[in-house]
Amino acid sequence: MEKTIVRQIVLEAISRLQNERTDRSLFHLIQGKRSATSLQDAHFYGLEAIFGMVPLKKDRFEQLLQELEHAGWIEREQTLMITDAGRAQITSPFLLDDLGGELRGYPMQLWKRISLLIQSIVCLDQNTFFIPIQQDSGIKEWVRQQIRQIPERSVWITAVYQELNKALHQLTERDAILISYRLSGQKTGLSFPQLSERLGTDLLSLQLEFVMAWRRCLRALPEDGLILSLGNDIDHFKMTQSAKKTWELLKQGYSVQQIAERRRLKKSTMEDHLVEIAMYATAFPLEQFVTAIQYEEVVRVSDQLQTFSLKRIKQELTQEMDYFQIRIVLARKVDRP
Template sequence: MEKTIVRQVVLEAISRLQNERTDRSLFHLLQGKRSATSLQDAHFYGLEAVFGMLPLKKDRFEQVLHELEHAGWIKREQNLLMTDAGKAQLGSPFLLDDLGGELRGYPMQLWKRVSLMIQSIVCLDEKTFFIPVQQDSGVKEWVKQQIRQVAERSVWKAAVYQELNQALHQLTEREAILITYRLSGLKTGLSFPQLSERLGTDLLSLQLEFVIAWRRCLRVLPEDSLILSLGNDINHFKMTQSAQKTWDLLKQGYTVPQIAERRRLKKSTMEDHLVEIAMYAPVFPIEQFVAAAQYEEVIQITDRLQTFSLKRIKQELTQEMDYFQIRIVLARKVVHS
């Protein structure tokens, strides 16, 4: 069986799940479902990079799993299980870690800005009518405002060309092709379907390959580059907006009951927010929720069993703890690991 990028990423994701999650859990994670469970799975199992990056339709997802199972690389029981043959297909480093993840959205948001800026400035400089290559209204408005601040378009074009040229020479030929063929100037760049047909690659694998190429391009650019400066104001927050509001109130000194009452949050929703804050906040008052001895016991159990399964951890505990407290400990454990 051909090992396409889609199959490889799904296989790597299943490996990270340590035989502890169902196909439904993986489907929601790949879709980027912003539920407490999916966000935790992405965080606990090192899958934030793939969160939301494979928005497969259910039948296509089932097809990929069937292909992996038919190849003997996975088993589908109550949970998704890796076989020894599947483990032999894994390389290092994992491909999925180069995807970035829509949990942040920074690389693709920056691509939209860069591609539309280039197209707009080239066409305006040549006084040529064009249909914007990006239709996102927020991106189009941002580019309009930004162009007004460009004093000399020819200088801007030359600077961007030089930065891209130097960066692309540090990538593979295929990565450089993926980026340059997508860019628009006086001529519109190729769409993903057009590029997929030209390169003979399935559409979704090509889209993932492009994301990887663009992220690698960004990494080799100088920190003070003009291209990277176009993304200085892009939101890098990992928390959901609702959890961020709860965190802001906590920092202002409100207690958990006060926040729950003020925001009319159910107990379960408030707990989900606290776990999410514990996952992403640089500093978190964990002592308000878990005693030091409880924290240490959970850490010892999860290290000994090599698991993030809440049920398995709770069965091993000698101290009384609820699932919320275990989740809080696991969230901080990943932060500090």
């Protein structure tokens, strides 16, 4: 079976899940479901980058798993497992790390803004009729505001062109093609089906390649440049809104008990919030929830067994700890970028 990009990415994800999660967990991950479990999976198993970044429908996802299983690359029982043959297909560095899921919606949101702004300014400057390539009314409104703030269109066009041109020079030929041929202005961008035909790649792989190329392009753009400054206000916090509120109160010095009462949160919800905060916040009052000895032991067991399975860790512990405490430790244990 041919190793397409989408197959490879799914294979990489399965290998990172260490035979500890189900196909449903993986589906929720790639869909970007903001539930405590999926967020935790993304964090523990090093799959932040894939979070919400693979546009697969349920039936297509199922079909993909069947193909991988059929090729003998994975096995599906209770959990998803990669076989030796499957592992042999994976080459380092992993592709999936360039998908940009850790930035949540930021890269694509910025793409929508910048692609519509370029099209609008270039066409307005040349006085040519155009169909806006983005239909999202929020994006269109944002672009309308921006257009008013640009005094000299031709100056802006040249500056953005130069910035992009410079960034694309730092990328591979193929990445540069993917980005330049999706842009519209005096010429209109190609649709994904058109590009996939020209480049001889299947449609879904091509869409993922584009996402990765754009992510790399964002890294190559100057941080204080015109393009990146257009995305300064885009929210890319990983924390859910609700957990963020809890965090704010925690920072103001309220106790967990007080916050739960004040926000009328159930114990389990409160715990989910705390795990989220432990995962994403730079500072966290860990000592409120576990002792140093408890922390050491969970880390040791997890490392020894090479696992994030709460159940297996709990069985090995010598001291009494509940699942929430183990989750908190694991959340802090994982290196934060």
